[in-house]
Amino acid sequence: MSEKQNTLEFSITTSREYWEEKTYEEIKKATYVNPLYDPGFKAFLGEEQALKSFLNGALHLSKEHQIKSVTIKNIEINIVFPTTKTFRLDIRATTADGRCVDVEMQKAKPAHFIERVLLQHSAFLLQSKYEQDKDFLDNFPENPTDAERKERDDRFYKIPPTIAIWVCDFHVENQVGYRGSWTVKNERGLPVTDKIEYIMYDLTQFSIPKDKIRTDEERWLYLLKTAGTSDNLPDFDDRVIANAIKRLLVKTASEKLLREQAKNMVxxxxxxxxxxxxxxxxxxxxxxxxxxxxxxxxxxxxxxxxxxxxxxxxxxxxxxxxxxxx
Structure with a gap:
């Protein structure tokens, strides 16, 4: 695999149209759309088979417990504060066994990053709870039995399992290694609940060479980190990965994807x-x-x-x- 210098120019002015066009022309010279920016990231992982493979790797699931299918959902969430605040997630999905997953690509480290993660996950949890309850109540009988009433009462505070996965192209503070699994714990280190989990990937700490990669998790991270500077990505003899790589090829990418990528990179x-x-x-x-x-x-x-x-x-x-x- 050959590597090349990333020489894309970025706007430091308010003339966005000029810089978007300039960036678009530079993108067309590359081999792959860089998946470290939102449009490329969604093209790469926002497909059912690719997302399922990525999640099975990220969650370290054994073969018998692997996710069988995922449903990709609407990414926009509206939460009413004094005014309505809109959260736009990168990839939101539910698994066949009821887990709700939010997968985020974060290229630059914003101010108050951890607070952002917590705030966004709170909105994600509320939306997931709403959808879980709506599905149940939409099919609730008009004349419920005592057992059905008990089930409705039991569900009042029940939350679905929610997992937030953040792929970060910057150093994640207080994390040793490229992968961190975080949760809310008490003073003895016991989790408050096993239904909320945060997985943080720090790509700046991921350095496994291609010939040492063994797991699906490592394969996806390697491709995410190197696609933007590579001329020839390995598919690791995996059909799902091969199809995901094809979606990044600049020469066959849609005009819409390339334009959205350019707009996002300015x-x-x-x-x-x-x-x-x-x-x-x-x-x-x-x-x-x-x-x-x-x-x-x-x-x-x-x-x-x-x-x-x-x-x-x-x-x-x-x-x-x-x-x-x-």
Whole structure:
């Protein structure tokens, strides 16, 4: 497998149309659509057989307990706070045995990342509970027996098993190794419930070479990490993986997928806001320290900005352009 330098340019301006077109042209020169961005990620794993294979690997399920089928569901969830807050998940599905799964690809580390994970999972849990209850109540008889009434009462606080899987292209704090399984525990380390689980993948710590890969989990992670810079991905003699790789091929990808990928790779308003926040905070800190420390503060500011942009996969040329903006 040959590797090539990722030289995609990214927007540091508000002229999104120009940078989207430029990024689109660069994508067309690549072999594969990069699955570390949402459109490519959904094309790669948002198909029933691929998702089933990925989940069986991620959950470390033995052959007799493997997921037999999954149903991919609507990704939009609306939760009513004082105003309605909309969560858009990457891939949401339920398994044949009733597990509810949310699979997220996170390219850049946002502020308050863990809080975001918890908040999004709370919305996901509420939606899953609503759908579970609705399916039950839609088929509830008009004249229930005592046993049926008891079952309805028993279900009032019952929640479905929910699993959140986050694939992160940045270092996950407080995690040793590329895979972490997290849950809510008491002071003795016992889980509060076995129905809520978080699996965190830190791709920056995944370094298993192709010839050492043995499990489905390792295969999918290897492909996710390397597809964006590869000319020739291995299918590991697996038909499901081979089909998933085909969906990433730029030469046969739909125009819609390529355009969505380009749009996603240009810096969003949220990312530009974060970049501006770094610059303003660093500038304010520099003024507070006085003129004598201004140069050192500016250097520290530039280092933070550069590290953030590189975490997004921004090329060195674009990093330099960003740092030149005053």
């Amino acid at each position: 810096m969003t308003e949220e990312e530009l806001d974060y970049l501006a926040s770094l610059k303003v905070r660093a500038h304010d800190e520099g003024l507070a320290e006085g003129e004598a420390n201004e140069r050192a503060k500016n250097a520290a500011r530039d280092k933070k900005i550069a590290e953030y942009l590189r975490s997004l996969g921004v090329s060195e040329d674009s990093v330099a352009k960003a740092l030149s903006i005053k």
